[in-house]
Amino acid sequence: MKNAGPEMQVDIGGLIIKNPVLTASGTFGYGSEYVPYLDITRLGAIIAKGVSLEPRAGNKPPRIMETPCGMLNAIGLENPGVHVFIKEKLPFLRQFSVPVIANVFGETIDDFKRVTELLSESKGVDGLEINISCPNVKKGGTIFGSDPDMALAVTREVKRLTDLPVIIKLTPNVTDICLIAETVEEGGADAVSLINTLTGMSVDIERRIPHLANVTGGLSGPAVKPIALRMVWQVAKRVKIPVIGIGGIMNASDALEFLIVGARAVQIGTANFINPSATTDIIDGIEDYLKRHNIDDINDLIGTFDEEGKAC
Amino acid sequence: MNGKIVRNEQISAGHFLLRVKLAESFKTPMPGQFVMMRDPGRIDPLLGRPFGVYGFERSQEEVTVEILYKVVGKGTLLLSKLREGDFVVVLGPYGRAFDTHPEAGKVVFICGGIGVAPITYLAEHYRSLTAARDAELICYYGASKAENLVGIKELKRICGRVITSTDDGSHGFQGLITERFSADISLYDTGSSKIYACGPRSMLKELSELMAGSSVFCQILMEERMACGVGACLGCTVLLKDGGGRGERARVCVDGPVFDIGDIHWG
Numbered sequence: 001m002k003n004a005g006p007e008m009q010v011d012i013g014g015l016i017i018k019n020p021v022l023t024a025s026g027t028f029g030y031g032s033e034y035v036p037y038l039d040i041t042r043l044g045a046i047i048a049k050g051v052s053l054e055p056r057a058g059n060k061p062p063r064i065m066e067t068p069c070g071m072l073n074a075i076g077l078e079n080p081g082v083h084v085f086i087k088e089k090l091p092f093l094r095q096f097s098v099p100v101i102a103n104v105f106g107e108t109i110d111d112f113k114r115v116t117e118l119l120s121e122s123k124g125v126d127g128l129e130i131n132i133s134c135p136n137v138k139k140g141g142t143i144f145g146s147d148p149d150m151a152l153a154v155t156r157e158v159k160r161l162t163d164l165p166v167i168i169k170l171t172p173n174v175t176d177i178c179l180i181a182e183t184v185e186e187g188g189a190d191a192v193s194l195i196n197t198l199t200g201m202s203v204d205i206e207r208r209i210p211h212l213a214n215v216t217g218g219l220s221g222p223a224v225k226p227i228a229l230r231m232v233w234q235v236a237k238r239v240k241i242p243v244i245g246i247g248g249i250m251n252a253s254d255a256l257e258f259l260i261v262g263a264r265a266v267q268i269g270t271a272n273f274i275n276p277s278a279t280t281d282i283i284d285g286i287e288d289y290l291k292r293h294n295i296d297d298i299n300d301l302i303g304t305f306d307e308e309g310k311a312c
Numbered sequence: 313m314n315g316k317i318v319r320n321e322q323i324s325a326g327h328f329l330l331r332v333k334l335a336e337s338f339k340t341p342m343p344g345q346f347v348m349m350r351d352p353g354r355i356d357p358l359l360g361r362p363f364g365v366y367g368f369e370r371s372q373e374e375v376t377v378e379i380l381y382k383v384v385g386k387g388t389l390l391l392s393k394l395r396e397g398d399f400v401v402v403l404g405p406y407g408r409a410f411d412t413h414p415e416a417g418k419v420v421f422i423c424g425g426i427g428v429a430p431i432t433y434l435a436e437h438y439r440s441l442t443a444a445r446d447a448e449l450i451c452y453y454g455a456s457k458a459e460n461l462v463g464i465k466e467l468k469r470i471c472g473r474v475i476t477s478t479d480d481g482s483h484g485f486q487g488l489i490t491e492r493f494s495a496d497i498s499l500y501d502t503g504s505s506k507i508y509a510c511g512p513r514s515m516l517k518e519l520s521e522l523m524a525g526s527s528v529f530c531q532i533l534m535e536e537r538m539a540c541g542v543g544a545c546l547g548c549t550v551l552l553k554d555g556g557g558r559g560e561r562a563r564v565c566v567d568g569p570v571f572d573i574g575d576i577h578w579g
Contacts, residue, residue, distance in 0.1 A: 028544055029542075033540075034542065034544065037542065049544075057560055057561065058546065058561070061536065061550065063546070063547050063548075063549070064537055064539050064545070064547035064548075065537070066358060066359050066537075068356050069356045071359060073539070073547060075546045075547065078546050078549070078561070221355075221358050222355045222358065250355065270358070270539075272540065273539040273540040273541075273544075273545060274350060274359060274360055275401075276403070276542065
């Protein structure tokens with residue numbers, strides 16, 4: 001019987017996915033890397049590693065550094081460019097009948113527009129996630145996602161050029177993430193995903209040098225989860241579009257916390273590195289939880305957080 | 313998969329020999345491949361640690377992997393405190409293995425410090441590969457001091473000759489192992505010689521200078537910090553020279569850890 005388990009299907013801004021567990025961009029390559037280690041057909045969707053208009057070599061090593069309960073990365077968005085992505089990476093991803101969401105970033109609004117057009121024309125992707133955590137080279141390097149006007153402009157331009165569902169991925173390195181979330185909602189975003197990594201650093205005290213060649217890097221892993229959860233909770237109360245929770249989700253319990261505070265879906269990132277089958281383990285764990293609580297449909301769980309509730 | 317520690321013993325100051333019992337389904341590692349290991353009970357340290365395989369046995373009763381490691385940081389320090397019966401997560405075997413040549417005449421191994429571990433596994437493989445004839449297995453092994461020449465007995469059992477160097481002269485040649493090797497380099501300037509090396513980056517870089525322009529087969533095993541071990545995170549990339557054929561950068565975890573020495577751009 002196909003419907004023996006609870007209903008896991010969710011709608012993330014017009015993209016219907018069979019369960020709410022996605023891979024976070026940059027942690028799952030272009031899918032092929034993980035094929036030997038899990039059944040990727042079980043995923044809700046795959047969010048591929050970010051692509052830019054032109055290929056990028058990324059940063060010099062060292063690019064990663066472990067920190068307590070987390071890791072810093074400064075990969076520098078290394079990628080082969082959107083043309084190679086469409087020609088060589090997408091055909092592989094398409095064969096699994098799992099929705100593919102391309103992650104897009106750029107250094108100018110024109111970059112975002114061009115990549116959006118090319119991906120939309122390719123007919124090979126089911127949605128776009130727009131990474132606005134990168135600097136706008138035409139505006140003195142201000143991060144798109146930390147300036148409401150720029151975040152709005154990117155969202156509007158991308159939406160104007162595509163019929164695909166558009167998810168805007170938000171940076172937590174801002175004063176008020178809710179303001180940015182509301183702004184991109186106004187710009188027509190179909191969903192928001194948060195959080196991208198928190199900017200951090202680490203110092204080699206013996207040599208008095210940075211542990212990362214780039215000096216700063218993005219912090220991910222369990223260390224960021226409480227912050228991510230707080231932001232998802234706040235944003236979910238402020239916007240009507242679906243919120244996708246990301247940040248240090250290592251297991252089903254972590255994922256459930258995000259769903260309960262209002263995330264329509266979750267992305268699994270750093271956990272893939274230490275457990276290649278983390279995503280499918282989390283899907284199983286969520287199903288078990290729903291069964292245990294006699295919940296027939298996951299949508300009856302999402303956003304049911306009782307913040308007045310007493311832990312008596 | 314979870315593995316059960318059957319031995320985790322200090323064999324010299326700061327050096328440990330770990331033996332882990334694995335499920336039968338664990339694939340036999342090829343020489344040069346590595347495993348990612350972590351303590352399943354912890355999220356700090358979070359990431360697995362890559363270790364070159366030192367030994368592997370598959371018998372009717374059990375499958376075990378052996379890791380020879382040096383305590384260098386938090387991950388290896390905590391690993392050294394695990395005891396017989398404790399569990400570790402072991403993923404792998406990962407990475408590109410050494411290319412081996414059954415017809416080789418002289419097989420030369422060059423190792424520095426803990427680089428001896430994957431080299432020993434390779435040497436053992438070569439010994440069985442060339443058992444039918446008398447290929448010469450020669451190992452150059454350098455360390456800071458005599459007591460850090462770990463596993464040397466085992467190497468002597470496998471290789472016909474083991475030539476050592478130490479920084480302080482407490483064993484063998486005083487100086488770097490690459491200096492000692494360079495004195496003999498003309499002995500191996502033939503097509504039937506195969507050279508393999510593993511050690512600190514500085515050692516491999518010096519070796520690349522010694523081998524520059526040579527057509528003798530030479531492969532090295534490189535070490536980098538890793539997160540995923542499977543090619544997804546791009547955390548462990550190294551620069552390739554033009555014409556390396558695999559693009560400007562290569563991932564140590566899947567394009568390596570074994571590389572042809574001439575492919576690496578040392579920067």
